Amino acid sequence: MPEVSIITPCFNSSKFLKETIGSVLNQTFTDWEWLITDDKSTDNSVEIIRTLSDPRIKLTVADKNGGAGHARNLSLRKATGRYITFLDADDFWEPNFLEEMIAFMKKENSELAYSSYARCNENLIPQIKDFKADKEVTFNNLLKTCRLSLLSSMYDSQRVGKEYFPEGSKREDHVMWLNLLKKIPVGKPLPKTMAKYRMHSTSISRKKKNILIDQYLVYKDYLEFSTVKSLYYTATWALNGFIKYSKFFN
Template sequence: MLKNPKVSVAICTYNGAKFIKSQLESVINQTYKNTEIIIIDDKSIDDTVEICRSYIDNRIFLSVNEQNLGYTKNFEKAIMQCSGKYICLCDQDDIWNLNKIEILVDEIGNNELIYHDSDFIDNDGAKITMPTMAERYHMYQGNNPLPFLLFNCISGHASMFKSDLIKYLLPFDKRFFHDWWLAYVAVNVGSIKFINKVLVNYRQHTDSITDNLSLKPTLKNKGKRVKIDLDWLEKIAKFDYNKQPMLISKAFSIFKTLLMGKGRWRAFIFIVSYYDELFYIANRKRKSLISKINFARKLSLSNKSLL
């Protein structure tokens, strides 16, 4: 194994002047020194570019888009400019523990992707008295793609992956979160590892792309507990490197038919058979067989669908 491999940090910015300095300081001052920092600004109209430009040196690179690409395509562009053996994705408003990269490099082993737990902070950088990410989701590690059909527990800010994944990963589809796609690709191409350490203070505010603490206004749909994204299922069913292509295609077909109000018994059998994998991320506590059957019955056989 290459000793002290280069790690690329891909940072995407857009109107992040309020927080970018703290984030950059936490990345630049990592205990792991063999890094390059790729900053792609998505045509900010505040002082973000000027702040980033003040940090440029022989390992920090800044590029400003001529037109706004949106965060998904901006991360795609940033990844394409990375030259390290490993790549870390970085938001503009978090704060990294100074030993984050060192720990991830030491722990990744033969896995394609490694990720960690995160704490939550508010606008002012104060800790939010809420459970950590790992206390909210059942963090998955291994090489089974089924847990990522309906849910995702891997955030881009918490991930480091091998650059070998790029040929399977890109281009990103703007319809879907890039980190969910990253997780799905990694678990099919190889395996993923979770380390139960908080290595990032993950900032939550009303302008965040993701909304883990439900700080943004939402429309509440009573009775809807599971969201089946058929576009997502169709996307992953067409992935050329699926470990279980027949099973993933079957899942897409079953849920598509179920949403049409058909194939209920077929869906019931499938959900019961693969319950532990399909709902691994959502269920932090083990369910009894009776609970699984009852849930599958409500989901697939009830006249009032929970989908």
């Protein structure tokens, strides 16, 4: 079995897919499997992936478009690696990402870790300061802001099991991390910039006003908090989100 399973959802990502592929193939740590699930792309993403002859790369084409959470879950069910990590089809890893993260987790005896990452435009040019991995992450502080980004995080499935994404929520990554942190006391920060995140102008995650309701439902429906408590955490999350991406603070 490979040491690491890389989980990638793909939907109409042909514009950036070759750079993402290159960032995985250039990893200094090579004992990995890469499970890509295409979510019924209408561009040539599948054709690009099928040109790859590396047996470590395993493509699944979904029967229907079910969203990123559904696509990740399809890959997760097939994952056999001890360490689980995520990379969207338009993001980028530094060549030593896997090597550094695994070494850090073993050194710290950590079940969950995350690194700093650069916040870039579509051409991978930094736009604001790097997001710093400078705080330990717990269930309680993750309620107020999601410090864990999929592209810069890793967990040990041998110790905590696989954690799946709730399907249908636009905040599926936040819910997944919260569920994981119910099982473990803390996630450890690796304060090195190990990845590059593309901040698209059309990205769902950047349209904060449009997802306040979805974030509220994280607390109200998935965590079953009271209305008042859910509103409090939604407001706190929104404020921290503004600070996280505002150029004034970065």
